[in-house]
Amino acid sequence: MTLLIRDGQGAWREPVGHGYDNEAALQAILTEHPSLVPGVAGEAIACREFESSVGPADVVILDAEGAITVVECKLRANAEVRRTIVGQVLDYASRLWQMDVEQFEQRWIRADAGRSPFDRLHDDDSELRSRVAANLAAARFNLVLAVDALNDDLRRVVEYLNAITKPTTGVMLVEFTRHHEESLEILIPRSFGAELVDAKVDAEARMRPRWTVAQYTEWCSEHHQASLPAVEAVLDGFSEQGFEIVGGRAETPSLNAAFPRDTGERVWILNLYTDRARGPLVEVRFNAFGDTEEAAHFASAVCAVPGVTITAKQLEELHFRRRPNMPLAGFTPESARLLVRTISSALASHDA
Secondary structure (H helix, E strand, O other), rough: OOOEOOOOOOOOOOEEEEEOHHHHHHHHHHHHOOHHHOOOOOOOOEEEEEOOOOOOOEEEEEEEOOOOEHHHHHHOOOOOOHHHHHHHHHHHHHHHHOOHHHHHHHHHHHHHOOOOHHHHHHOOOHHHHHHHHHHHHOOOOOEEEEEEOOOHHHHHHHHHHHHOOOEEEEEEEEEEEEEEEEEEEEEEEEEEEEEEEHHHHHHHHHHHHOOHHHHHHHHHHOOOHHHHHHHHHHHHHHHOOEEEEEEOOOOOEEEEEEEOOOOOOEEEEEEEEEEEEEEEEEEOOOHOOOOOHHHHHHHHHHOOOOOOOOOOHHHHHOOOOOOOOOEEEHOOOOHHHHHHHHHHHHHHHHOO
């Protein structure tokens, strides 16, 4: 692809320079701007040279949802780009698989100037730590091959790996073309494989039957009896306030609750999940209003409910992108009902 630039009314011309001096230059860009990498959602952080015990992974990315992305960078000048990049990223991922979350944190700290990823992502309630532990145990990673030039051999490898791997492992190829002239730099990302990853994840989810309310409460009764009164109170609140409940397709029982608007639209505002370590969890979608004044009012009302483990100030600082999974064990039946009533009242006021 040819890129043209010009200054003011001058003639169009191609930039003088292109490419990278070395692979470290590409690593630095992706570490500073992890959102350039496909599959990375919302707030995210990255570190370079994450020690895997078979060598350092170029870049490891962690986002606020607990998703882990391993990036290996190679330039076309490397004659072994096709063989080495694939072997290295798979080797690094295999070393992350089943790693203890404490070990993951310590290796990140060593690679990131002594900073814990959980501190940087404001994991005050250890929710993120729990998600990362689950992803490490299940080998739920995205593997990204970052290059300065796509080629057909790498495309074929990515297609093949996505065809033979589970939906928990996504493999993507991204070309980061760089042009530069004096103080001007232009970076153009072009990805391949993201659609293949989405397709296999969607296909696997569609094959899973939706959970029922009965299955959800049965799981809670069997695995976390102490939380059952709060669970039943939330479900009663859904019924009282007219919420629509649709079973989720997560690996363990889950339910999605929608608030019906007067216009006939639905706002999917609450989710119920289950986790063997933390028990039943409730998630409030604080991002339903975006980063607005209405979002601030909504957060203030909901965060005042006893049992909610995040503050309105924290949500505002994060531009309301957090969707914390809060253990229902921290709610009484009364506060669980209050949570549903508060959300219903806030949404009804918004519609008025």
